[in-house]
Amino acid sequence: MGKITVETCDIEGVKVITPQVFGDARGYFMETYQEEDFRNAGIDVRFVQDNQSSSTKGVLRGLHFQINYPQDKLVRVVRGAVFDVAVDLREGSPTFGKWFGAVLSEENKKQLFIPKNFAHGFYVLSDVAEFCYKCSDFYHPNDEGGLIWNDPDIGIEWPLDPDTPLNLSAKDEKWGSLAKYRKAEAK
Numbered sequence: 001m002g003k004i005t006v007e008t009c010d011i012e013g014v015k016v017i018t019p020q021v022f023g024d025a026r027g028y029f030m031e032t033y034q035e036e037d038f039r040n041a042g043i044d045v046r047f048v049q050d051n052q053s054s055s056t057k058g059v060l061r062g063l064h065f066q067i068n069y070p071q072d073k074l075v076r077v078v079r080g081a082v083f084d085v086a087v088d089l090r091e092g093s094p095t096f097g098k099w100f101g102a103v104l105s106e107e108n109k110k111q112l113f114i115p116k117n118f119a120h121g122f123y124v125l126s127d128v129a130e131f132c133y134k135c136s137d138f139y140h141p142n143d144e145g146g147l148i149w150n151d152p153d154i155g156i157e158w159p160l161d162p163d164t165p166l167n168l169s170a171k172d173e174k175w176g177s178l179a180k181y182r183k184a185e186a187k
Contacts, residue, residue, distance in 0.1 A: 062121015
């Protein structure tokens with residue numbers, strides 16, 4: 001019997017996974033990934049790389065994707081909390097350019113499955129957040145793509161803390177809009 005609950009959203013392929021947690025006075029145990037359970041839930045992906053990052057409150061990472069080597073991602077938070085976002089970049093998709101967001105935290109233990117050809121980003125809600133993700137392809141540094149985090153055509157409703165300065169990398173400040181991405185793809 002599977003030990004996960006899978007919720008779908010308005011964007012086909014994006015799924016919120018909640019593992020079954022077994023806890024007692026000593027702590028807890030959970031399976032964060034079990035191939036058969038995920039396959040039975042419609043997530044039949046071979047993951048080849050695990051990554052982990054640590055970020056402080058107010059950090060916004062994204063919106064990132066790989067252009068020629070797209071990745072499926074399974075993301076979760078092991079410490080703290082983030083608002084995690086996926087943006088549909090699948091040409092011909094009825095939800096192209098639409099976004100889905102969810103709070104992932106060490107408390108709720110939820111994971112987000114993000115299919116290939118989505119942009120991904122997150123905003124740190126806690127003092128510190130440790131973020132883990134599995135990827136279905138290797139990172140190719142010369143294949144990076146991105147969208148600006150605050151593109152009005154996408155309209156992500158980031159839960160920004162007005163008392164915390166937004167902290168972006170120089171690269172994330174310079175990504176272009178969805179419209180610019182579409183023009184580049186059309187060439």
